Amino acid sequence: MEFFLNKIKEGVNKLKKLSGVVKIITHIDADGLSSGAIIIKALQREGINFSFSSVRLIDENVIDEMSRENCDIFLFLDLGSGSLSKIDEKLGDREVFILDHHKLEDYDSKKIFLINPHKFNLDGGVEISSSGICYFFAKYLNSKNQDLAHIALLGAIGDMQENNGFKSELNDYILQDAINEGKIEVKVGLRMFGMQTRPINKVLEYSIDPYIPGVTGNEGLANRFIEELEINATIDGRYKKLVQLDKEDMKKLVAGIILKRIGVEENPDDILGSIYLLTEEEDESPMKDAKEFSTLLNSCGRMNKASLGIGCCLGDKKSKNEALMLLNNYKREIINALNWYNLNKDKFIEENGYVIIDASNNIRDTLIGTLGSILCRSNLYGDGTIVITMAYTIDGSIKISLRLVGKKEIDLREVINNIINKVGGVCGGHRQAAGALIDQEKEEEFIKITKLELNKLVLEENANGKLLK
Ligand SMILES: [Mn+2]
Structure with a gap:
């Protein structure tokens, strides 16, 4: 781990000595956008000029396009490790940095400055995401950037590196920085997606991890389950969100879910876990719970609005409002996709x-x-x-x-x-x-x-x- 962090420091020192225009290229998923947000903020703070683009995937066309850009320094974030030889071939005359945690092409480049945990016997799938690498990079560039730690967690969560806690020293370190900065609050609660935003019946119906036998996947049974719990689950005839339940009702719900799981699931009471709340976000917003926030980032990328996602990470109000509208369109498109699937199932x-x-x-x-x-x-x-x-x-x-x-x-x-x-x-x-x-x-x-x-x-x-x- 120390060697890996030293490599990042070395990269920072190298960048500091260079001058010229920087081009940032990121992946469009939550980790890529978080990476972009961290590096953009860090470069702004240093007064370094940059331009930015995000791509789904690196292929020859993308690299060709980059080679025509009038830039001196390239920063590839959350991608590039699989295309080392191509990047070397086309961009060998520029300064190239790759900050990525994907598996590496078996190729030894002398020109590219590659920061990848796999090179240091660290598992990039679990131990650190690209936004984590970018966070350490930014922090070594300027200790002020410690206030970006929470953004790195969005990327790690988006890349599924959180599973009832982070399972690596590196990610735990970032979490601690985010807590110290007062940006993240960790609570123990039901490990369910949509606590802040979805009605209870939907959260239960769609809960796959934890799985609720006789409830998950069935709207009618989910509604009946809530009825049987005899909790105060509605306001004005509509289901509450999970965060709106009072303490007693929450206890009843937790007990009810555990009961359903006894005898069917291996660890019936394994339904509580860490919940990561962003302290500066409003309650019941899709940006309050880090899991929901990372889903929002993924939607921005998939709807070709990467810059909105980056704006959200950096707390930009206008981006946030637009992203919320985008999220609704995204949901509609997903529903359309599922409808198409159902209509064509037998084909x-x-x-x-x-x-x-x-x-x-x-x-x-x-x-x-x-x-x-x-x-x-x-x-x-x-x-x-x-x-x-x-x-x-x-x-x-x-x-x-x-x-x-x-x-x-x-x-x-x-x-x-x-x-x-x-x-x-x-x-x-x-x-x-x-x-x-x-x-x-x-x-x-x-x-x-x-x-x-x-x-x-x-x-x-x-x-x-x-x-x-
Ligand atoms: Mn990633």
Whole structure:
């Protein structure tokens, strides 16, 4: 860990000695936008000139575009580690910094200043996200930037590095900074998504982790469950939000959920956990609870409004208002995507161990991963099923996304890598969520090869006794 932090310090010292215009390139997810927000604020404080853009994915076109930019210094945030040789080739004449936690291309560049935890035997999937790296970078640049620690937590949470607490010294350190700065307050409460914003019945119906047997996934049963608890759950005939329940009712609810889980779930009382509240945000806003905030950031990115997300991170009022409106549009689009899925359910390729959902022009390409994630959490497919969703992009490519139902010893990044090696295209991601971009004329070929590869994988799994169902 010390070597890793020293590497970051070294990067800061190198940047300090350089002059010229900086170009920041970030990924569009919550971690990428948090990374961008931290670095933008830090550069502003130093009076360094910069421009900024955000991308879904690094490919040759993006790097080509960058090479035409009139900039001296490039900062790649939350991406770039998989494209070292290409970046080296096209941007070798400029100063390039990569602050990223994704898996590395096996390539040794002398020119790129790469800060990546995997190089230091740290697990970038769990121990630190890119916004965490950017936070340390900013803090070493100027100790004032300690007031940005909470933004790094949004990125870490967005990248699923929080699971009933952070599981690494690095993330715990950032959390402590955020608490010391008075920006974050940690409370123990129900580990449920939407405490601040959603009506109770919806929170219960959609609660997958923790799972509530006989309630999760069923609107009628969720409503009946609330009735049976005999709590004061409504105001003016409408369901309250969880934060509006009084203490006694909250206790009844917690007890009721535990009762439902006894005998069915492994740890029935494992429903309470840390909740991270942003002290400066208003109650019941989607930016109060860090989990909801990171979801909001993801929506901004997916709706091609990255700068709004960054504005929200930096506390800009106008961005916040616009982002709230955007969130509503986003929800509407997700519902449309789910409706499309339901109408076309019988048309998808569904085999033992996987399903391929090709939405072509019917769903925005940036929503395809979200659709996959929702389908994985909805009890529609068996544990271990690989859910592949695809959609056309505006520039003639196809965006592909891989998600997994439940937890399983499978590396989706490796799976897509194998396929893309045969089909052509670019890919990246993590063990539990991976993606790719291919040309539209490769659609048929991609599906054919994916089927072959996955059938092979399922056979191997079966032979190993790890039955995919
Ligand atoms: Mn990330």
